[in-house]
Amino acid sequence: MKPSLGVVRLPHAHGLDLPAYESVGAAGLDLRAAVADDRPILILPGRRALVPTGLILEIPEGFEGQVRPRSGLALKHGITCLNTPGTIDWDYRGEVKVLLVNLGDDDFTVTRGMRVAQLVIAPVARAVIEERSLAGGTARGAGGFGSTGTA
Numbered sequence: 001m002k003p004s005l006g007v008v009r010l011p012h013a014h015g016l017d018l019p020a021y022e023s024v025g026a027a028g029l030d031l032r033a034a035v036a037d038d039r040p041i042l043i044l045p046g047r048r049a050l051v052p053t054g055l056i057l058e059i060p061e062g063f064e065g066q067v068r069p070r071s072g073l074a075l076k077h078g079i080t081c082l083n084t085p086g087t088i089d090w091d092y093r094g095e096v097k098v099l100l101v102n103l104g105d106d107d108f109t110v111t112r113g114m115r116v117a118q119l120v121i122a123p124v125a126r127a128v129i130e131e132r133s134l135a136g137g138t139a140r141g142a143g144g145f146g147s148t149g150t151a
């Protein structure tokens with residue numbers, strides 16, 4: 001069964017489309033910038049900006065929201081999410097915001113309604129924490145960071 005995602009639109013998101021899957025198989029819902037028409041956000045190269053979505057989400061317990069970059073913005077403009085994937089906890093009831101960073105060479109302007117990121121709703125496991133002393137060995141052991149070779 002599909003989880004239902006509650007979406008509350010704050011006043012500055014009125015008139016903007018709700019997050020939507022842009023194709024039948026899209027994993028992510030595109031998130032739009034809820035900046036005012038006359039207050040676009042300018043992100044200079046190397047700088048970051050917190051972009052409001054104007055949305056409060058009610059994510060069902062047992063799920064999380066992952067705020068991920070859009071590949072088109074990354075490829076064309078070097079715009080990505082700094083803390084990718086951003087984590088939206090199911091119990092968060094503040095406005096969802098997108099932390100963009102400009103890794104490109106040019107200024108980038110975020111305008112009202114621009115699709116700046118995408119939100120993936122994913123199941124999340126919460127572990128029971130048990131403190132232990134290390135018991136069983138594994139073939140990998142402590143090998144990592146390329147220990148299995150490069151080719």
Ligand SMILES: O=c1ccn([C@H]2C[C@H](O)[C@@H](COP(=O)(O)OP(=O)(O)OP(=O)(O)O)O2)c(=O)[nH]1
Pocket residue numbers: 067083085086087088089090092095096097098099
């Ligand atoms: O890209 C993001 C990442 C987080 N959040 C919100 C929802 C999330 O539930 C909350 C906390 O995020 P996170 O746990 O990543 O940040 P923190 O630095 O650990 O803050 P906190 O101490 O509030 O958990 O901030 C966003 O709106 N956008």
Ligand SMILES: [Mg+2]
Pocket residue numbers: none
């Ligand atoms: Mg946290």
